[in-house]
Amino acid sequence: QGLDFSTIASxxxxxxxxxxxxxxxxxxxxxxxxxxxxxxxxxxxxxxxPIQRYCLPAIFLGHDVIGIAQTxxxxxxxxxxxxxxxxxxxxxxxxxxxxxxxxxxxxVDQPMRAEPLVVVVVPTRELAVQIFNEARKFxxxxxxxxCVVYGGGAARDQExxxxxxxxxxxATPGRLVHFMEKPQVLTLRRVRYMVIDExxxxxxxxxxxxxxxxxxxxxxxxxxxxxxxxSATFPKAARELAKTHLAETxxxxxxxxxx
Ligand code: ADP
Ligand code: MG
Numbered sequence: 001q002g003l004d005f006s007t008i009a010s011x012x013x014x015x016x017x018x019x020x021x022x023x024x025x026x027x028x029x030x031x032x033x034x035x036x037x038x039x040x041x042x043x044x045x046x047x048x049x050p051i052q053r054y055c056l057p058a059i060f061l062g063h064d065v066i067g068i069a070q071t072x073x074x075x076x077x078x079x080x081x082x083x084x085x086x087x088x089x090x091x092x093x094x095x096x097x098x099x100x101x102x103x104x105x106x107x108v109d110q111p112m113r114a115e116p117l118v119v120v121v122v123p124t125r126e127l128a129v130q131i132f133n134e135a136r137k138f139x140x141x142x143x144x145x146x147c148v149v150y151g152g153g154a155a156r157d158q159e160x161x162x163x164x165x166x167x168x169x170x171a172t173p174g175r176l177v178h179f180m181e182k183p184q185v186l187t188l189r190r191v192r193y194m195v196i197d198e199x200x201x202x203x204x205x206x207x208x209x210x211x212x213x214x215x216x217x218x219x220x221x222x223x224x225x226x227x228x229x230x231s232a233t234f235p236k237a238a239r240e241l242a243k244t245h246l247a248e249t250x251x252x253x254x255x256x257x258x259x
Contacts, residue, residue, distance in 0.1 A: 011073065013050040017252030019063055023053035027081075030056050036085035039138050040077075049074030051255050056082045058251040059226070066242055067230045069255035075197065075230045076134050079120075083193045084138050084168065087117055091143040095167055096190060104164055113183070114147065114166035115190045121173055121214060123201040125150040131197065132170045144168055149175045159185050173202065173210040180217055191218035195228040196241070203237040215245045 015021070024030045027040050027048060048056065051069050055078035058065050069075055087094065096115035103109075120135075122128050132148035139146050147166035149158040151174045158175070162185055169176075169186075179186040194215060196202065202211060218225055227246045231238050234254075242250070 011050050011255055013054060013253060013255045015054065015252065016254055017066065017250050019058075019249050019251045021054055021057045021061060021063070021251055024048060024056055025053070030082075031060060032081070033085045033088040035088050035142050036081060036138065039140050039142075040081060042140065043077075043137050045077065049078070051075060051253055052078045052081070054251070054253050055079060058253075059083060059228075060086065062226065064226055064246040064250035065228045066234070066246065066250060066252040067228070067255075068232070068234045068253065069230070070232050073255050076131055077138075079193075079195050079197075079228050079230065080131075080135055080138050083118055083195075084135070084142075084144060087144060087167070087192070088142050091117075091167065094190065094192070095143065096165070106160075112163055112165060114162035114169065114179075114186045116147070116166050116169040116186075116188070117144075117190055118168040118193045118195070119176070119188065119191050119214070119218065120168070120170045120195040120197055121176060121202070121211065122170065122197045123172065123205060123207070125152055125172060127198065128170050128172055135168050135170060139168065146170065149179060151175045162186055173207045173214060176214055177210050180214070188214075188218040191225060193226050193228065194218050195230065197230045199229050199231040199238045199241065200233045200235055203235065203241070208237060208241070211241060212244070215241075 051067055052074050059082035094117055128148050128150045135146035144167045146168040147161050148170045150172040229242050
Protein backbone atom coordinates (compact mmCIF):
# COMPACT_ATOMS: atom_id res chain seq x y z
CA GLN A 1 0.00 0.00 0.00
CA GLY A 2 1.29 3.45 -0.87
CA LEU A 3 0.86 6.79 0.78
CA ASP A 4 -2.09 9.06 0.42
CA PHE A 5 -0.45 12.04 -1.25
CA SER A 6 -3.21 14.46 -0.32
CA THR A 7 -2.16 13.73 3.26
CA ILE A 8 1.50 14.02 2.37
CA ALA A 9 0.91 17.39 0.72
CA SER A 10 -0.27 18.79 4.05
CA UNK A 11 2.86 17.68 5.85
CA UNK A 12 5.36 20.38 6.72
CA UNK A 13 9.02 19.80 7.38
CA UNK A 14 11.48 21.96 9.26
CA UNK A 15 15.21 21.66 9.57
CA UNK A 16 16.25 22.18 13.18
CA UNK A 17 19.78 20.87 13.37
CA UNK A 18 23.10 22.66 13.12
CA UNK A 19 23.50 21.61 9.45
CA UNK A 20 21.12 22.46 6.60
CA UNK A 21 20.68 20.73 3.24
CA UNK A 22 18.90 21.60 0.00
CA UNK A 23 16.00 19.22 -0.66
CA UNK A 24 15.70 17.22 -3.87
CA UNK A 25 12.54 17.53 -5.95
CA UNK A 26 12.43 14.04 -7.46
CA UNK A 27 14.25 10.72 -7.44
CA UNK A 28 15.74 11.18 -10.92
CA UNK A 29 17.84 14.17 -9.85
CA UNK A 30 18.91 12.66 -6.54
CA UNK A 31 22.11 11.18 -7.91
CA UNK A 32 21.01 7.61 -7.19
CA UNK A 33 22.93 4.58 -8.40
CA UNK A 34 21.17 3.32 -11.58
CA UNK A 35 20.26 0.02 -9.89
CA UNK A 36 18.65 1.94 -7.01
CA UNK A 37 16.76 4.29 -9.32
CA UNK A 38 15.35 1.23 -11.08
CA UNK A 39 14.36 -0.40 -7.79
CA UNK A 40 12.70 2.80 -6.57
CA UNK A 41 10.66 2.82 -9.79
CA UNK A 42 9.84 -0.88 -9.39
CA UNK A 43 8.60 -0.13 -5.86
CA UNK A 44 6.16 2.33 -7.42
CA UNK A 45 7.65 5.40 -5.72
CA UNK A 46 7.05 8.36 -8.04
CA UNK A 47 7.55 11.37 -5.81
CA UNK A 48 9.76 11.52 -2.70
CA UNK A 49 7.94 12.24 0.57
CA PRO A 50 9.01 15.37 2.52
CA ILE A 51 11.38 13.50 4.81
CA GLN A 52 12.87 11.71 1.80
CA ARG A 53 13.40 15.02 -0.03
CA TYR A 54 15.74 16.19 2.75
CA CYS A 55 17.10 12.92 4.03
CA LEU A 56 18.49 11.71 0.70
CA PRO A 57 20.83 14.68 0.16
CA ALA A 58 21.77 14.75 3.87
CA ILE A 59 22.94 11.13 3.75
CA PHE A 60 24.59 11.58 0.35
CA LEU A 61 26.59 14.46 1.83
CA GLY A 62 27.76 12.14 4.62
CA HIS A 63 25.86 13.67 7.53
CA ASP A 64 24.43 11.92 10.56
CA VAL A 65 20.66 12.41 10.61
CA ILE A 66 17.89 12.69 13.17
CA GLY A 67 14.46 12.28 11.59
CA ILE A 68 11.40 13.00 13.69
CA ALA A 69 8.27 12.08 11.79
CA GLN A 70 5.06 10.21 12.36
CA THR A 71 4.23 6.75 11.06
CA UNK A 72 3.54 6.62 7.34
CA UNK A 73 5.81 9.50 6.34
CA UNK A 74 8.24 7.28 4.42
CA UNK A 75 11.10 7.07 6.92
CA UNK A 76 12.29 3.62 5.81
CA UNK A 77 12.94 4.77 2.25
CA UNK A 78 14.40 8.02 3.57
CA UNK A 79 17.37 6.14 4.98
CA UNK A 80 17.45 2.87 2.99
CA UNK A 81 17.41 4.50 -0.46
CA UNK A 82 20.47 6.77 -0.02
CA UNK A 83 22.44 4.36 2.19
CA UNK A 84 22.02 1.37 -0.11
CA UNK A 85 22.52 3.53 -3.19
CA UNK A 86 25.86 4.78 -1.86
CA UNK A 87 26.96 1.25 -1.06
CA UNK A 88 25.98 -0.14 -4.47
CA UNK A 89 28.92 1.55 -6.09
CA UNK A 90 31.32 0.38 -3.38
CA UNK A 91 30.01 -3.00 -2.22
CA UNK A 92 32.75 -4.99 -3.96
CA UNK A 93 35.45 -3.02 -2.18
CA UNK A 94 33.81 -2.74 1.24
CA UNK A 95 32.08 -6.08 1.72
CA UNK A 96 33.75 -9.10 3.26
CA UNK A 97 34.51 -12.09 1.05
CA UNK A 98 31.53 -14.43 1.14
CA UNK A 99 30.31 -17.70 -0.31
CA UNK A 100 28.06 -17.65 -3.34
CA UNK A 101 24.50 -18.22 -2.04
CA UNK A 102 23.56 -19.99 -5.27
CA UNK A 103 26.21 -22.68 -4.85
CA UNK A 104 26.59 -22.73 -1.04
CA UNK A 105 26.28 -26.26 0.29
CA UNK A 106 25.30 -26.75 3.90
CA UNK A 107 27.89 -28.82 5.74
CA VAL A 108 30.32 -28.72 2.80
CA ASP A 109 31.24 -25.06 2.38
CA GLN A 110 32.87 -23.17 5.22
CA PRO A 111 30.34 -20.86 6.87
CA MET A 112 31.44 -17.24 7.16
CA ARG A 113 30.57 -14.66 9.71
CA ALA A 114 28.32 -11.75 8.90
CA GLU A 115 30.17 -8.44 8.53
CA PRO A 116 27.32 -6.09 7.65
CA LEU A 117 27.87 -2.60 6.24
CA VAL A 118 24.48 -1.43 7.50
CA VAL A 119 22.70 -2.22 10.76
CA VAL A 120 19.09 -1.16 11.34
CA VAL A 121 17.76 -1.60 14.89
CA VAL A 122 13.98 -1.69 15.45
CA PRO A 123 11.79 -2.46 18.47
CA THR A 124 9.63 -5.33 17.15
CA ARG A 125 9.77 -8.46 15.05
CA GLU A 126 6.94 -7.22 12.80
CA LEU A 127 8.82 -4.02 12.03
CA ALA A 128 12.06 -5.91 11.45
CA VAL A 129 10.38 -8.15 8.87
CA GLN A 130 8.65 -5.18 7.24
CA ILE A 131 11.92 -3.25 6.85
CA PHE A 132 13.71 -6.40 5.70
CA ASN A 133 11.13 -6.71 2.90
CA GLU A 134 11.70 -3.08 1.89
CA ALA A 135 15.46 -3.69 1.94
CA ARG A 136 14.99 -6.74 -0.29
CA LYS A 137 13.15 -4.62 -2.86
CA PHE A 138 15.86 -1.97 -2.86
CA UNK A 139 18.70 -4.54 -3.01
CA UNK A 140 17.12 -6.41 -5.94
CA UNK A 141 19.73 -7.32 -8.56
CA UNK A 142 22.65 -5.83 -6.65
CA UNK A 143 25.59 -7.22 -4.67
CA UNK A 144 23.95 -6.28 -1.38
CA UNK A 145 22.39 -8.98 0.75
CA UNK A 146 19.87 -8.16 3.48
CA CYS A 147 19.29 -10.37 6.51
CA VAL A 148 16.88 -10.17 9.46
CA VAL A 149 17.19 -11.39 13.08
CA TYR A 150 14.72 -10.96 15.92
CA GLY A 151 13.79 -12.33 19.31
CA GLY A 152 11.31 -15.19 19.21
CA GLY A 153 12.70 -16.56 15.94
CA ALA A 154 14.90 -19.66 16.02
CA ALA A 155 18.40 -18.37 16.80
CA ARG A 156 20.01 -21.36 15.07
CA ASP A 157 18.24 -20.62 11.73
CA GLN A 158 19.13 -16.95 11.97
CA GLU A 159 22.75 -17.86 12.68
CA UNK A 160 22.85 -19.98 9.53
CA UNK A 161 21.44 -17.10 7.50
CA UNK A 162 24.05 -14.73 8.92
CA UNK A 163 26.84 -17.15 8.11
CA UNK A 164 25.90 -17.15 4.44
CA UNK A 165 26.89 -13.49 4.34
CA UNK A 166 25.02 -10.31 5.17
CA UNK A 167 25.55 -6.70 4.09
CA UNK A 168 22.39 -5.15 5.51
CA UNK A 169 21.26 -6.41 8.90
CA UNK A 170 17.83 -5.58 10.29
CA ALA A 171 17.55 -6.57 13.95
CA THR A 172 15.76 -6.22 17.24
CA PRO A 173 18.19 -5.14 20.00
CA GLY A 174 18.17 -8.22 22.25
CA ARG A 175 18.88 -10.67 19.45
CA LEU A 176 21.48 -8.35 17.93
CA VAL A 177 23.40 -8.17 21.21
CA HIS A 178 23.11 -11.98 21.45
CA PHE A 179 24.88 -12.36 18.09
CA MET A 180 27.41 -9.60 18.86
CA GLU A 181 28.58 -11.88 21.67
CA LYS A 182 29.35 -14.58 19.09
CA PRO A 183 32.22 -13.12 17.07
CA GLN A 184 32.37 -16.21 14.87
CA VAL A 185 28.84 -15.36 13.69
CA LEU A 186 28.76 -11.56 13.58
CA THR A 187 31.09 -8.61 13.78
CA LEU A 188 30.18 -4.94 13.42
CA ARG A 189 33.70 -3.87 12.46
CA ARG A 190 32.75 -3.07 8.85
CA VAL A 191 29.57 -1.16 9.65
CA ARG A 192 29.31 2.20 7.84
CA TYR A 193 25.72 3.07 8.71
CA MET A 194 23.92 2.40 11.94
CA VAL A 195 20.22 3.25 12.00
CA ILE A 196 18.06 3.31 15.11
CA ASP A 197 14.45 3.27 13.89
CA GLU A 198 11.47 3.98 16.20
CA UNK A 199 13.98 5.15 18.81
CA UNK A 200 11.26 6.40 21.16
CA UNK A 201 9.67 2.92 21.35
CA UNK A 202 13.05 1.28 21.90
CA UNK A 203 13.81 3.65 24.75
CA UNK A 204 10.32 3.22 26.23
CA UNK A 205 11.00 -0.47 26.41
CA UNK A 206 14.21 0.12 28.31
CA UNK A 207 16.66 -0.91 25.61
CA UNK A 208 18.94 2.05 26.46
CA UNK A 209 21.84 -0.07 27.69
CA UNK A 210 21.67 -2.41 24.69
CA UNK A 211 21.44 0.52 22.28
CA UNK A 212 24.57 2.08 23.78
CA UNK A 213 26.34 -1.24 23.43
CA UNK A 214 25.22 -1.64 19.81
CA UNK A 215 26.10 1.93 18.86
CA UNK A 216 29.54 1.63 20.43
CA UNK A 217 30.01 -1.86 18.95
CA UNK A 218 30.59 -0.45 15.49
CA UNK A 219 33.09 2.18 16.55
CA UNK A 220 35.93 2.45 14.06
CA UNK A 221 38.21 5.08 12.56
CA UNK A 222 36.63 8.47 12.91
CA UNK A 223 34.42 9.57 10.05
CA UNK A 224 33.77 6.07 8.77
CA UNK A 225 30.55 5.42 10.61
CA UNK A 226 27.33 7.36 10.19
CA UNK A 227 24.54 7.24 12.77
CA UNK A 228 20.86 7.81 11.98
CA UNK A 229 18.11 8.10 14.51
CA UNK A 230 14.44 7.99 13.50
CA SER A 231 11.55 8.47 15.84
CA ALA A 232 7.93 9.60 15.97
CA THR A 233 8.70 11.78 19.01
CA PHE A 234 11.98 13.06 20.42
CA PRO A 235 11.95 12.48 24.19
CA LYS A 236 14.85 13.18 26.54
CA ALA A 237 16.25 9.65 26.37
CA ALA A 238 16.42 9.88 22.57
CA ARG A 239 18.10 13.29 22.75
CA GLU A 240 20.69 11.86 25.12
CA LEU A 241 21.35 8.88 22.86
CA ALA A 242 21.81 11.26 19.92
CA LYS A 243 24.11 13.52 21.90
CA THR A 244 26.35 10.62 22.89
CA HIS A 245 26.68 9.02 19.46
CA LEU A 246 25.82 11.42 16.63
CA ALA A 247 28.20 13.92 15.10
CA GLU A 248 27.73 17.48 16.32
CA THR A 249 27.20 18.55 12.71
CA UNK A 250 24.19 16.27 12.19
CA UNK A 251 21.11 17.18 10.17
CA UNK A 252 17.87 17.25 12.16
CA UNK A 253 14.54 17.02 10.35
CA UNK A 254 11.15 17.30 11.95
CA UNK A 255 7.94 16.57 10.09
CA UNK A 256 4.54 17.56 11.37
CA UNK A 257 1.11 18.19 9.94
CA UNK A 258 0.48 21.81 9.09
CA UNK A 259 -2.10 23.51 11.27
P1 ADP B 1 7.25 5.26 8.30
O1 ADP B 1 8.47 4.46 8.60
O2 ADP B 1 7.50 6.72 8.35
O3 ADP B 1 6.10 4.85 9.14
P2 ADP B 1 7.22 3.80 5.84
O4 ADP B 1 8.62 3.97 5.43
O5 ADP B 1 6.86 2.49 6.47
O6 ADP B 1 6.79 4.99 6.80
O7 ADP B 1 6.28 4.08 4.58
C1 ADP B 1 4.89 3.91 4.64
C2 ADP B 1 4.36 3.32 3.31
O8 ADP B 1 4.53 4.27 2.25
C3 ADP B 1 5.09 2.07 2.87
O9 ADP B 1 4.16 1.17 2.32
C4 ADP B 1 6.05 2.56 1.79
O10 ADP B 1 6.36 1.56 0.85
C5 ADP B 1 5.27 3.71 1.17
N1 ADP B 1 6.13 4.79 0.61
C6 ADP B 1 7.21 5.35 1.20
N2 ADP B 1 7.74 6.32 0.43
C7 ADP B 1 6.97 6.39 -0.69
C8 ADP B 1 7.00 7.20 -1.88
N3 ADP B 1 7.95 8.12 -2.06
N4 ADP B 1 6.06 6.97 -2.81
C9 ADP B 1 5.10 6.02 -2.62
N5 ADP B 1 5.01 5.24 -1.54
C10 ADP B 1 5.92 5.41 -0.57
MG1 MG C 1 9.10 3.23 10.06
